[in-house]
Amino acid sequence: MQQTWLRWSSACCALAFFAACSSSPDKPKPAPLPAVSGEMVVKKVWTNAIGPVTTPLRASVHAGRVAVASTQGQVVLLDAATGKDIWRVKLSDAIQAGVGGDGQRFAVVTGRNELVTIEDGKVIWRYALTALTLTPPLVAGGRVFVLNADRSVTALDGATGQKLWMQQRAGEPLVLNQAGLLMPFGDTLLVGWGGRLAALNPMTGSVRWETLLANSRGTNEVERLVDLVAGVDRLGNTVCARAFQSTVACIDASRGSSLWTRSAQGHEGLAGDDQRVFGAESDSKVIAWQRENGQVAWTQTALRFRGLSAPLVLERSLVLGDDDGVLHFLARQDGKLLQRIGTDGSAIVGRPVLADETLVVVTRTGGVFGYRPE
Template identity: 55%
Template sequence: MSLRQSFTARPWRVAAAVCVLATLVACGSSGGKKPEPTPLAPNHALIGVRQAWTAQLGASEAPLLPAVLGNELWLAGSTGTVLALDATTGQARWRADLATPLSAGVGSDGTTAAVVTKANELVAIEAGRVTWRARLGAGVSTPPLVAGRRVFVLGADRSLTAFDAANGLRLWTQSRPGDALSLSQAGVLMAVGDTLVAGQQGRLAGFNPQNGSLRWEGVIASPRGTNEIERLVELVAGVSRQGNQLCVRAFQAAVGCVDANRGTTLWTRSANGAAGLAGDDQLLFGTESTGRVLAWQRASGEPAWSSDRFLHRGLTAPVVVGRSVAFGDATGYVHLLSRQDGSLLNRLNTDGSGLVAAPVLAGDTLVAVTRKGMVFGWRPE
């Protein structure tokens, strides 16, 4: 398979005591009591959704993002379990127990799955069997990208490294200096045509996957402020792609869209959020750190609608599901809102332990993983 065929659409480490924002839970004000979550309105279930299956992954605290390819789904638990599922039936294709904590979620091209351990080791798995391991020079929070028979890794130090998926041979490394702080949250690493796209500080950058040379850059947000925390503008996972248009969020700074053909920034808008975006050909969807849900016009970035019904509920990044946009929350609910106006269409319950990461759509199945390690699959009717 050619590289182009494979490339389809498809820390904060602070010495001082600071407030750490993660994907699922926003920090309260410094020294103050955490705000109470907004009570939920009655659920009138305006669209039908049925639970299709459940599966068990294992308890997980870290937000390790899954990989999706058609109806296939790969999940990783923070204690070292990697699970490949058929998203239609919920049946396990294989399970691997690496017996070591993981720092990043899973990437897969359908043959090779790859994860990163907290000991900075890249691990490749095929059919449930470890095929090779490679040491990394930096910590990793972003799931590896597996494409074109290569495995690409984005380090917390913003380095990019390519490995041969067959044997783990290191092919190239591209380093980039940056600010002293980085975000312990999954960043942007994806493929668009024959270009490797990565988030580096507040920029989307396109690279030649053969040798790591830079092709283009599009700026979403620029570091500013008087200290390292205020200057943190990393791009976070959760990219909305329509053709060659990529729309992303810069952590607590902005949202914006880039033309990946030329690397041209189409528009940016200030936005105070920590979780990624989803969208369709007309709108983008995301949340602020307070829990406000927002929609923007995709073409211009102008506001389309907003909803305050989920304030302080620890919302995840969204996923588009049919005519709805779905968000998980810190108490384990998945909320389905109308893409048109943000009205509530349905609410799905899990096990009450909270979602460990944003829900995903695999084929026609909406999938969510809880902190207790339960995997829920629903199918809209």
């Protein structure tokens, strides 16, 4: 089920936000937990805690370190091997979006639309944004890039916070209450603008190319919503992305040319290997598409309506979290259910991440868990 609501950006324009609703009283009942083969053994090796996560926050991996944040203002850099804090910062404001980082500098956006950049556990600068931000900042090439809900992209100097440029694309007033697409690709910045994927020059903000991944459809704002969501799969020059409740598509990002597009009704990102692209639909049906042509390789329906996260490819498995804090391990080859592990009973937020050999997940109540396959 889905819902809309109104919020105000700091630019004083009314924006409507749209999200998948996990608490609706008439949401379909989750499928009973299915039997698993037990062919995969996964061991919990550590736990940590950061406080509740109720805003679009995502873990950020840098070699053997993981940066995480809580809505209440905690920003923590963890050692993925031990789960111990490398540093921890408590901001005075709630955090709305993050974490972005390059291993040296890390950035989040507060509920007051302030970009905050941290280095060695200390805040080094702040910058007031002009609109609400739901996408983690991108820290790359000595710069910090921000994608705002008004579809503007801002670039700032990573050391000083000086504004370098801003580029904006007009679009529908309705935007997703979740992270959008913002990622590096070689010397190019890839940005999701509505149903289009755009390549920007990171030095100037000029547009190099745009490719349509999904068309607006319908007669009202909800039906026309086609924003690209965070969680992109990349293999070489091929980038595969999801447009909210519309399509899954792969493009050649070196030229901006479409390779294939398939209808798909999901709202979480994708993952892939050299043969397939994986994703969960909004009803928690898991689908594997052939990377070469987009044909469906397999479908797993045993986890229907469990509120699955974006997937992570881990060895021969595919890992997805659910709304009950359960991690599900599926075989990449055919979708067979290999294993499942419970966390703390609250929803897995963001996608699971892999740091060196440690699988790291964060839950809604702020639990951070580290696992290793055996």
